[in-house]
Amino acid sequence: MMEQWTVGNKTIVLFFVIYVSYFGDPAPSLWLILYFLLYLSMNLLLHTVRNRRFKQGIIPVILAGIVWCSVHADVHFLLLLPFSVFELASFYVRRNIFVLPLVLIPAIFLREYVVIGLYLFIAVLGWFGFIRIRYYMNLVNQLDDQAELQRTDRQRLARMLSENQEFLRTAEYTTKLEERNRLSQTIHDGIGHAMTGALIQMEAAKRLIRSDPDKAEELIQNAIGISSEGIEEIRLTLKNIKPPTEQLGFSRLKTAVESFSSRSDLHITLVHEGNMEVITPLQWRIIQGNVTEALTNTAKYAQATAIHVEIRVLNRLIKVVVSDNGRGNLKIVKGLGLIGMEERTAAVQGTVIADGTNGFSVTTLLPFEQTGPAS
Numbered sequence: 001m002m003e004q005w006t007v008g009n010k011t012i013v014l015f016f017v018i019y020v021s022y023f024g025d026p027a028p029s030l031w032l033i034l035y036f037l038l039y040l041s042m043n044l045l046l047h048t049v050r051n052r053r054f055k056q057g058i059i060p061v062i063l064a065g066i067v068w069c070s071v072h073a074d075v076h077f078l079l080l081l082p083f084s085v086f087e088l089a090s091f092y093v094r095r096n097i098f099v100l101p102l103v104l105i106p107a108i109f110l111r112e113y114v115v116i117g118l119y120l121f122i123a124v125l126g127w128f129g130f131i132r133i134r135y136y137m138n139l140v141n142q143l144d145d146q147a148e149l150q151r152t153d154r155q156r157l158a159r160m161l162s163e164n165q166e167f168l169r170t171a172e173y174t175t176k177l178e179e180r181n182r183l184s185q186t187i188h189d190g191i192g193h194a195m196t197g198a199l200i201q202m203e204a205a206k207r208l209i210r211s212d213p214d215k216a217e218e219l220i221q222n223a224i225g226i227s228s229e230g231i232e233e234i235r236l237t238l239k240n241i242k243p244p245t246e247q248l249g250f251s252r253l254k255t256a257v258e259s260f261s262s263r264s265d266l267h268i269t270l271v272h273e274g275n276m277e278v279i280t281p282l283q284w285r286i287i288q289g290n291v292t293e294a295l296t297n298t299a300k301y302a303q304a305t306a307i308h309v310e311i312r313v314l315n316r317l318i319k320v321v322v323s324d325n326g327r328g329n330l331k332i333v334k335g336l337g338l339i340g341m342e343e344r345t346a347a348v349q350g351t352v353i354a355d356g357t358n359g360f361s362v363t364t365l366l367p368f369e370q371t372g373p374a375s
Helices: 002-024 030-048 052-072 075-092 096-109 113-208 213-241 245-264 281-302 336-346
Strands: 267-273 306-313 317-324 351-355 360-367
Touching (some): 002 030, 002 113, 030 052, 030 075, 052 075, 075 096, 096 113, 113 213, 245 267, 281 317, 281 360
Parallel strands (some): 267 306
Antiparallel strands (some): 306 317, 351 360
């Protein structure tokens, strides 16, 4: 930015100096043309090479050349001095107020009032431009630093997320292995021993069935008792392993909501209140279908950034509300999605209410028979 600004200003002033030198002097010398070419070549070299130290070294050479040409060739050459001073000051001078005296000092040695006026005008105007350019450069540098910091943070967070996901996968796999090992041990220690005992009893009864029928009958009865106990233990083991219906339904809904949130970049919260045990598997399917449809509609049409999903079990109703912070709509137009939600809910004598006054919300009301005290 600084380089473009100085190049542009140098070009304008250079054309002015060339005009004044050629048309102000009826017979410009060939040396003057050489000086202009040398000035151009030195500046082309300055703005072509990207090495910082080279630039710091060649700018004083250009300054010296401008002063020499203004003394020995044409005093108007001095009008090119301020912008080279600004270039040099950009490397060494931090406070802008100190740059102005540096660029005004050469005016002391001028004798022609017109040249003094032109020089002061160019120097002061250029100084104000220099201040603005520096300000915007500092602003751009700050934004670049912030962007770099944010990029570093994103990379760190992405790395942490990847590590956390790997940890979760490992933990999930380890949990499954531990559960399989526990189940295997339970079957081996309980059911396996019971079935082995029953088999031994039946083998003994088989050998005694002709010689001692009473004893064989007793052994068979023992085997029946042991088998019954084993079957009951199998039933209890499976019952303990199988998750409750309310946990399974809410877990599936939570997984679906989290997956939708990650795909759509929407912030979605899910809460529940009340006795979730009263919700039947059929009602859970209706709830999940309606919530998924409401989330899809919000992502497509609502222009929202956040969605809140709430499940509340009341005295006689299950209330499910999906609300967003989008633009809403006072006039509700029922599309296929909303009609599908109503049909799905009506199958269990439920109701769907849509409201677009404050954002957009869809409320599903499902009746149920109270079989116990609600929590």
